[in-house]
Amino acid sequence: MKSILIAFSLIISYTIAIAQQNYDASLIPKELLPYASAVLRDEEQNIVVEDFDNILVHFKTVVTILNKNGDHMAHINLEHDKSTIIKYVKGAIYNQFGKQTGKFSEGDFEDASAWDGFSLFTDIRIKHYFPSVTEYPYTIVYEYELHLKQSLALPQWEPVLNFGIAVEKSSFTLSCKRNFNVRYRETNIPEKVSMMSDSRNSKIYTWSISNLKAVKDEPFSPYDKNYLPNVEIVPEKFSYYGFEGSFANWKELGKWMNDKLIVNRQELPAETVEHIKELTNDISDPKLKAKKIYEFMQAKTHYVSIQVGIGGIQPFLAADVNKQNYGDCKALVNYTQALLKAINIDSYYCVVESGRKYKVSLLKDFASIEQGDHIILCLPFKNDTTWADCTSQTIPFGYLGSFTDDRNVLACTPDGGKLMHTPKYTHKDNLESRKANFIINEAGELSGIMTTTFKGTDYEDRDELINEPVKEQYKMLQKIYPINNLDILNLEVKQDKSFDPVTTENIKLHARDYASLTDGKYYFMLNPVNRKTDVPKQVFNRLNDVYINRGYTKEDEVTFTVPANYHLDKTPLNDIIDKPFAKFTSTMELKGNQLIYKRKLQLIDGTYSKDTYQDFVDFFQEVVDADSYTVVLVKNN
């Protein structure tokens, strides 16, 4: 064992010696400079597996920072916790000519508690350091070694972490005993793995990549992991905070999670079980029973994230949640499962990658613990699979919304894990539909009533507003609706929390100076409340496909009663656009003193070829133009 290690370390030190050539910034290939604020000159990540609970990660990088925008690449942040020990870290700074101007070591780092943005407590800490260099370009060279005491989640290789970073050379190796089996997944890697075994019963996997140009942020791009290079490695057997296990697929991983992390944590006090039974006694439909339980859980608990214990993957005991009334997603799902179990309703603890910007699915053919970040609940009723997120006090039962919809999740069941797919809300489901009856009087004042319904993922659109004080609600609406001098005279917002939830908003409003009267002509905006003002920016030489994450339908029908005896000065708006990715109609008609405006905008989710993009921009430009149409009324002679 020792001798293998020596052999590996010889290899490592050899490569480092080679790399230590010349950090002169002018040696960076010219073709790597466009759109780059920093260039990774040479990066190496070497993982040496000594045993399941004894892994060394050696990382060394050389980065040239070209300007201030690349400074973040010189920020070093090393997370550590009970299972990740920093063995050492050190580095040096070089000026643009490659001359060393300073160096740093672990003593220069500060240690702070890591905050993930939402947890009350986690036991992860961060050692961080940022060298202060004001002359660009400069080069930072640093290396560190981590000692990992677990093998459930190994570091991944993502040579391109950010937009605006070019890569001259980056490599990744894993060294392990021949009997240490791993599965790996290569994405967007031009050169496949090279594998080398030596006589001493060991093997080395190596990946490397070179001369990657900086990536620009292109709007409406697919999820970045789908087009950037990355490699993920998963050991077949693992050790994790004293747990041992193995998995080759989702079935086995789900089985392990169910058996080791969940199943023995669902004990409830007898009186709670009793109470639950009583509560649901009169209900016969299991789905309605489950709804009752869910609402009980919602009213009783709230979300507080505290990550302690085994790396934050095991839920609190259901009995603790029962007592404390709080927990994170794991704890609340586990608790809800326990309550359901008390009345013999089966449910699954499901791992999902959450997020509104992208719908990221667990990969069908590659199981790993790192692919999910949130837990939801699945109730496998016959022909009526029902889903619930247990972290919100207000979300309707059976509704996932835009946070976890339409993606593959891992359901942990006693029979093992299985991939399931959460419900999709189509562009027709996500409906915002509005009807308004407005009067514009001689003085240019606007008044009237407006009713809007929100369905599908749009159901959530008024969550912020609901239950706020009336004054605050009025202030929020003044920001939502672009009518100047908007006075809300009356507001009603209702949420129907049935299995197809709907939010309905009724507003009675008034606004002075909606129309300007100049030289006997009235000028006013045709689209009073739902104007699109942003056109996606153009992308010259686009590389990525056009990805629309979520479709929607917006329908507006506004009737304006305008002062009598006026006619339109301009050609009435009559726009109809039909594209594969979107549809738009916007029409107006003046009948007597009734001006009827109808608008419908549909965006259809999906992935479209990159050549579609200019069409996409032009489409929205036309929508913006139509939405900014100013009505001009002239008095009849």
Added chain:
Amino acid sequence: MKKPLLITYIFLLICSIVSAQDFPYGTVNQQEMDMKSYSKDTSAHAVVLQEYGKTRIGLVTDENIRVIFEYHVKIKIFNNKGFDYGTVQIPIYHSNDDADTYESLEEITGVTYFKDDNGTTQKVELEKQNIFPVNETKHWANYKFAMPGIRNGCIIEYKYRLISPYFETLHPWVFQALIPKVYSEYEVHIPAYWRYNVSLKGNLKLTKNTAAVERGCFSINSGIASADCSSLVYGISDIPAFVSEDYITSSKNYLSAINFEESDFTSPYSRAKIKITKDWKDVDYILKNDLYFGDQLKKKGLFKDRIVPLVTGKSDDLSKAQAIYSWIQQLFKWNGQNGIVTSYSISKVLETHKGSAADINLSLVTALNAAGLNASAVLLSTRDNGTVSSLYPVINDFNYIIARVDIGDKNYLLDATDPLLPFGMLPFRCLNDKGRVFSLDKPSYWMDINPPQKQKSTHTLDLTLQEDGKLKGTLVNYFFGYDAYKKREAIKKFNTIDEYTEDLNSQFSRIKILKSEITNMDSLDKPLEEKYELEINILEKINGERLSFNPFFWYKIDTNPFKLVERSYPVDLGMTYDERFIITINLPSQYIVETPPQIFAIAMPDNGGKFMTNYEPGGNSFTFSHVIQFAKPVYNSNEYPYLKELYNKIIQSEKVEMVFKKK
């Protein structure tokens, strides 16, 4: 906004019995449990039923005198939007190494009361293992916990004790919060050895305000030294929730709160009297002799040789000052921290090239002085830190240092933390009321911080209408003062100017940039200039041979940033604003103007702001210009309706379109 409450001196006092007392822990009454909403503010998600704090100076062990702060609160939570009040974080100044010079927190206890399904009140205690002490950084720790058993209608109650070795400021008491309070009270016991200045901020009136002498309340060395205490109680009942508004500097300026700043101290051991901040003279003395302030200003020698190449050959003081300023600006990187004393010696700052605002700007002052210039340090409070008290010195009100250099009869305020700031311009965060000027050889004094720079720009478009209905021509923009700063910052977000223009071009699909030129990018003292050749496709064909055109197309305002009917607090923009547009359009000979734009002028009272347009028809061309000006950096709440109306009028007039038609 700040009022003198009382300057407390012990021994002068009325001898009355102070009736302050903590409310009993662990009890709730039926009425509190039954509350469905707070009758004085039915929209509140939660209400503080009782809040009590007590600070005293006393012995914690035989010889250790400490400031002991006790906090106790009881909060009714009506609905889930109030649940956050059940998640508590208590920050303390803390280190694992040296307990004596840091704070400690003890005896955290908490309990939640709720009604069970039978309507009976139950309670659940906060358990020790659910309190998480977290060392956030080297010197800050946070005690974190979530109250157990929270649900709609519950009541939470918790208390703790904070032991502190810091006597300079006693724990401040903030009466007002984002939720209303039924009653909040603060009790302070100060032994005669210490004196504090007390200041009250905010608009609320104290409903309880008593002072009394407490005999023999403090003794050390088994009675060798003992003293009476002044016992002070401040209370306010029916405190409304604080509602913030947009465009205010800091809510700290308006929240009702009480602060204590030590003025002097007599050692109970040696009887030596130590002045802390009795008046500015004392503060001047302390700062001049402070290792991390005055001592750093004395280190001119550090800079003597370094500045020689910068000032050689420069005869006037202004260009010397400019050279030194820009040298420091380029040399040091700001670490984002403020500060009124340096983090370490400025020789270390010179070595590491990074530091706080105090590190960088005290270095600047010292370097300027080393060149024989007349420079001083100006202490101020950044906008988000609130305004400073002018009644008496409150050192803790300040959080930032800038440099001031006097040349001839002019003075310049300098901040070298940002390499994009021109000489004599302060960053937005510093534009706050006034600062205190310190130098080694003169008494300190106040100065107003009024930026001489505006947020100003001019835009000149010269366009010709083409046969195809497009407009072609040039746009020249000049950006001055804060507008130039913002523009430079925006351009610097890109790696090159070409990437900036490419991005600009990609933003408008109706406008094509054919050629571009940006000048004075690095000449910070000059206006930033942009020149573009453009092709614009925005004319709308309307019936017949007519084209309609909005002459405000380049930057049309169509929503009013001011929505409220009235305001409680001033609108603080920090600086004045001036924007001018001049557009000239040359028409082909077959076209004439059918509907010209409106000529319009509206002004706020006292020249507070204006909007003006002007139209000059020519032969086959016309020039239309407009000006928007906000002449004051701060508008008080009674000027607010005019400000809002000015915007309303701008929006009104910018809706109106011009029409061209074929002859």
